[in-house]
Amino acid sequence: MTFLIALTLFVLAVFLGVELITKVPPTLHTPLMSGSNAISGITLIGAIATAGTDYSWLTNILVLGAVALATINVVGGFLVTHRMLGMFNRKR
């Protein structure tokens, strides 16, 4: 993938992100924030892909930290969002 194709993907996704989020009701700001925050934990797959490419102790530690921290972000983020939304939904 060339840099410019990568940039094209980036630009398309930015436009899409803007369109998806404009006009959310304030009620949903908090769950939307924590839900999209969980998605930003996608860096986890970067961490996984990086593991095992190098055997120096320094990179191994960096990678272990990256995997663990990104997992907290992902797992915690989705769970907490679910809990929050659950409170809204009991009412409908």
Added chain:
Amino acid sequence: MTFLIALTLFVLAVFLGVELITKVPPTLHTPLMSGSNAISGITLIGAIATAGTDYSWLTNILVLGAVALATINVVGGFLVTHRMLGMFNRKR
């Protein structure tokens, strides 16, 4: 560009197109249709890129036809949209 990256671009653009167009007022259906129709004339750049890759008379004729027809679509499409929108806008 691999096929799957191409497919990824396609999928992103489809999502984006859907988001951009949902909830257009009926008033704008006709100009929107002709405006997006003009954009579909983008195949013109495909025609241009194809010109000169091969010198057989058959491909040359195909390419000439493609360039001319796509140009009609592009030029005519944008112009006609502009005329239509002009009628709306005089009033504001």
Added chain:
Amino acid sequence: MDTFVQLGYLVSAALFILGLKRLSRPRTAVQGNMLGSTGMLVAVIVTLIGTEAAGIGIIIAGVILGGTIGVLLATRVAMTGMPQLVALFNGFGGIASLLVGAATLYPDLAEGVELEATDLATGALTIGIGAITFTGSLVAFAKLQELLTGDITQPAALRAANIGLVAMSAALGVLLVVMSGSIWMWLLALAALAAGITLVLPIGGADMPVVIALLNSFSGVAASTTGFVLGNSLLIIAGALVGASGLVLTLIMCRAMNRSLGNVLFGAIDAVAAGADGDRIYDGKVTSASADDVAMMLDTAAKVAIIPGYGMAVAQAQHAVRDLTRALEGQGKEVVFAIHPVAGRMPGHMNVLLAEAEIPYEQLKEMEHINPSFGQVDVAIVIGANDVVNPDARDDPDSPIAGMPILDADRARTVVVIKRSLSPGFAGVPNPLFALDNTMMLFGDGKAAVEEIITALADL
């Protein structure tokens, strides 16, 4: 160099996106169209610079030829001819994609170069979809331009043939991928061209706008698959944007008519066949009136609603209607226009015509907004509209147009209907509105009739 081209394509894609975004809001639509055309210009310039201009002669010849024709068509056509012109342009886009696909694949196929299966598959899609778009759009054009008139006698046979041809195209596409010979490519093109004709031929003229939007979506997809064949990111993106937006527009229109896409494509003729016995409904119940009668009725009215339809476009009556409006307003009456979303032959058709006649936008009321207040309307003047004010759609569940939302003109105190005869509108069904006690028919050409009313009003 490649980086430069890619960067230009990215800028162009962004301009298309911003353009579409603005095109879909009334205030910014003109600007949106400008952005779109700027994007196209950027794309063309970048491509010209970026490719070895070996075929530059062909390119220049093609652009001059196409540009001239495009400008002539776009500037000469009357506003009423818009729908068919858009169909025609759309067809040209489709065949251009077909030709590009063929021109790219043909040399390699002819020389027996081994091609990737994905390239062959997307090439086959380009050719198939481009071909359907082309002939389908031409048929739509011919129908709207009334080059093709008269009833289609064998809709069922055409539909069967269409299914056969689409299946055959698919099979030929698979053969092209598997066997990789140029003969399959040409056969595929032929089958798909025939499929486009049989797809659109049996569809009623009233449904053409939906068909055009759908074919517009097709032409976008064809451009996009061309991008797959050429490895061109901008073609992929722009084509996909148009493909998606065309499909969304199609579905929005179907929803406005309360019909499914399948029903539009495969159900229209049956509906027309179903409603024919207008005589029984109209017999002895239709009140015919003169322009003087209408003027007297208007004289005592305080609130007037004008309902334009396809007939107003045919009669080019929009300027006369504007004059009538001004005359009535001069007498202190309130005049509004009730605009049905599918009045005319094209979405927004009435808005374009009335805007042309400089009727202020604020005076045009959408269906949902005006319907609840028809009870307060003293006189509803229906000019060349028919299906969009047919109470059967609302009241008779067995009507072929049952469920289509309508303007409740029949709830006005008095209804004046201006048309040339009792013949039906595009859905082909009779309209009980014409036989109501509070309806008076003013038979005649739309423009002439309105002008007569104006004169009669002045003479009162």
Added chain:
Amino acid sequence: MDTFVQLGYLVSAALFILGLKRLSRPRTAVQGNMLGSTGMLVAVIVTLIGTEAAGIGIIIAGVILGGTIGVLLATRVAMTGMPQLVALFNGFGGIASLLVGAATLYPDLAEGVELEATDLATGALTIGIGAITFTGSLVAFAKLQELLTGDITQPAALRAANIGLVAMSAALGVLLVVMSGSIWMWLLALAALAAGITLVLPIGGADMPVVIALLNSFSGVAASTTGFVLGNSLLIIAGALVGASGLVLTLIMCRAMNRSLGNVLFGAIDAVAAGADGDRIYDGKVTSASADDVAMMLDTAAKVAIIPGYGMAVAQAQHAVRDLTRALEGQGKEVVFAIHPVAGRMPGHMNVLLAEAEIPYEQLKEMEHINPSFGQVDVAIVIGANDVVNPDARDDPDSPIAGMPILDADRARTVVVIKRSLSPGFAGVPNPLFALDNTMMLFGDGKAAVEEIITALADL
């Protein structure tokens, strides 16, 4: 194999998109979150299958460790602690991006392998933005968790330091690209970590939600640039989606407070400094009331509006408020909740709390809907809200919060304000509402005060 991974990534990206789309509509939000997490699962599985699992031990250890901590944190936290937890998670995402960036670049940098300038540049961005996200989020967490309290004495100095550190980070990033040594990478990380601290430290606690949304956007961008470094399409797309949506959310919130982003980031402290002389406003004009007084007032009311604010969250008074509502409704009164978009410390904060107490969604009225009808409200009960009902924002153009839209509680026939003292809310400005003739203050903890009212009502 690569095709398989790419296909999995495409599916995952589509799931994220659908997830975000649904998350932004109340009816589909739960489903949206499910789709998002499914997308993440697909991405992880595909990555595990697709990469040579050389470091599988590390991966498993990391996932188990992180997963356990994540589950514990997410299930243990109280609803009032949500904002800071989101900040914390966000910081972890930021540092993970930083670490991935460093782990990818470091081996090559250390061995002197020549790297593309674009890889180094996006690597520098990853490290810089990841670092700012990390420390910025930690400071936001500490502020919200009230680990960091007290006024920041030198906001101007901190801001100057912040500008210096950001400039330094940029310079170090350029050095990294040009000189390509690992030392620049570590220095860059340090400078950016310090920049994150100095960025968030001077910002007032009331503005933390905006800051968190902004840092959320940053963490998305950091993930996206990680994707550039690794050539990973999914990271690019998902990161960009979050980056854009975080920014849009930030701007929506700023608009709800009628402030610019620049003002939020660099102007908050001044506002707090500006409003201090509450004494003059309140002196001798504040009417203090007992729970019995309030109950008597409520007894004659027909329409009651409850306005919750941050204090209700602090007091955990939502269940008591629900009981009060039921009691009043039992006496045939109409009770509505007026929800200000930035009441509390987090957008939607009040909605979450009231939903927890099972107050029906239909009873919650948004600001624009309730404001025109405050004239018909007999008693407005303000529970722990302050800034969002400050009439100065509407009437005094010199007020530090001038222009922020407020709930027009002062237009109700009678206002009851429940809070512990006359001390200001988070904007730090005095509130003339408390000194109005038709306002009675019920001093005390929110929960206790509401319970007293319920008892008093029952005893009437």
